[in-house]
Amino acid sequence: MDVLLEAQDLKKHFGALKAVDGISLSVKKGEVLGFLGPNGAGKTTTMKMLTGFLAPTSGQAIACGETISTGNVAARRRIGYLPEGAPLYGDMTTRDFLAFVAAAHGIEGGEARDVVESAAGAVHLHSVMDQRVETLSKGFKRRVGLAAAILHAPDVLILDEPTDGLDPNQKHEVRRLIEAMSVDRAIIISTHILEEVDALCHRAVIINKGRIVADGTPSELRARSKYRNAVTMLVPRSEAEKAASAMKSIRMVAKVEAANEGDDVRLTVLARDGAEISDSIGDIAAVSNWKVRQFSVEAGRLDDVFRQVTEGR
Numbered sequence: 001m002d003v004l005l006e007a008q009d010l011k012k013h014f015g016a017l018k019a020v021d022g023i024s025l026s027v028k029k030g031e032v033l034g035f036l037g038p039n040g041a042g043k044t045t046t047m048k049m050l051t052g053f054l055a056p057t058s059g060q061a062i063a064c065g066e067t068i069s070t071g072n073v074a075a076r077r078r079i080g081y082l083p084e085g086a087p088l089y090g091d092m093t094t095r096d097f098l099a100f101v102a103a104a105h106g107i108e109g110g111e112a113r114d115v116v117e118s119a120a121g122a123v124h125l126h127s128v129m130d131q132r133v134e135t136l137s138k139g140f141k142r143r144v145g146l147a148a149a150i151l152h153a154p155d156v157l158i159l160d161e162p163t164d165g166l167d168p169n170q171k172h173e174v175r176r177l178i179e180a181m182s183v184d185r186a187i188i189i190s191t192h193i194l195e196e197v198d199a200l201c202h203r204a205v206i207i208n209k210g211r212i213v214a215d216g217t218p219s220e221l222r223a224r225s226k227y228r229n230a231v232t233m234l235v236p237r238s239e240a241e242k243a244a245s246a247m248k249s250i251r252m253v254a255k256v257e258a259a260n261e262g263d264d265v266r267l268t269v270l271a272r273d274g275a276e277i278s279d280s281i282g283d284i285a286a287v288s289n290w291k292v293r294q295f296s297v298e299a300g301r302l303d304d305v306f307r308q309v310t311e312g313r
């Protein structure tokens with residue numbers, strides 16, 4: 001697959017603050033990369049450098065073979081950017097706003113009308129073309145932002161928290177649109193929402209204090225969790241204590257967590273170093289005759305990995 005976007009050791013220092021401190025990554029055509037990190041980790045600053053809005057202190061970003069810089073119009077043309085929050089110029093109608101963005105890209109006249117129509121069609125904006133942007137719902141405003149980001153047919157899309165503040169239906173809709181757009185583009189989305197990684201991303205990079213602390217597919221990241229291969233089961237309260245202590249005696253069991261759930265207790269049995277423990281536990285449950293209601297093996301938890309790599313545990 002072709003690499004369409006690359007960051008090479010990008011750094012941005014604001015005085016003594018190393019907001020971005022050596023980020024390298026690449027995104028291929030057809031790939032959606034999730035860019036995650038706690039507040040202040042440096043996501044927006046990195047994205048601004050990737051779009052040419054902000055000059056790096058050192059390092060460089062390359063889109064489709066062109067070095068991105070504030071002055072390189074050819075490189076910036078390959079990139080579509082959805083900034084954080086709502087689009088500017090809320091007093092314009094959707095149509096006028098998109099025409100304005102087209103003009104900013106040097107697209108005029110009949111061609112401008114065509115690209116506005118086609119971008120609006122791609123994100124289903126036709127019903128609100130003559131409505132002022134500030135009167136639109138958040139979901140529609142975000143779609144206007146997406147239309148503005150894609151109307152000059154960029155190969156690379158950089159979307160800063162594209163589903164932030166949307167209701168669950170709008171989130172679903174925007175994710176669907178992003179998925180459709182990803183077919184022939186490279187896309188980076190920054191997000192705080194871990195479920196977004198599962199819903200949308202082929203790969204995720206987690207940053208903390210300006211540096212990459214994890215990089216992998218969702219399942220690779222999940223495999224780093226202490227819940228990898230953990231066994232979860234529901235047992236009646238009367239049996240929970242006995243069951244928990246029996247499982248703690250298994251050599252490959254690291255820990256047993258218990259949480260009440262109605263008349264049952266949910267026992268989560270963590271494996272030492274992600275070892276396979278389900279067969280041993282199943283055997284013990286069978287010979288001990290516990291009334292196990294549910295039994296499942298976990299792949300690992302992204303939220304646990306996120307905390308582990310960003311809290312320095």
Ligand SMILES: Nc1ncnc2c1ncn2[C@@H]1O[C@H](COP(=O)(O)OP(=O)(O)OP(=O)(O)O)[C@@H](O)[C@H]1O
Nearest residue numbers: 014017019020037038039040041042043044045046
């Ligand atoms: N122009 C600036 N001048 C000084 N410091 C800045 C500037 N822009 C960003 N910062 C600082 O750089 C750090 C990284 O900020 P950035 O906005 O990139 O983080 P973020 O990961 O996008 O956070 P959030 O998730 O809250 O949006 C923060 O400490 C921020 O205060």
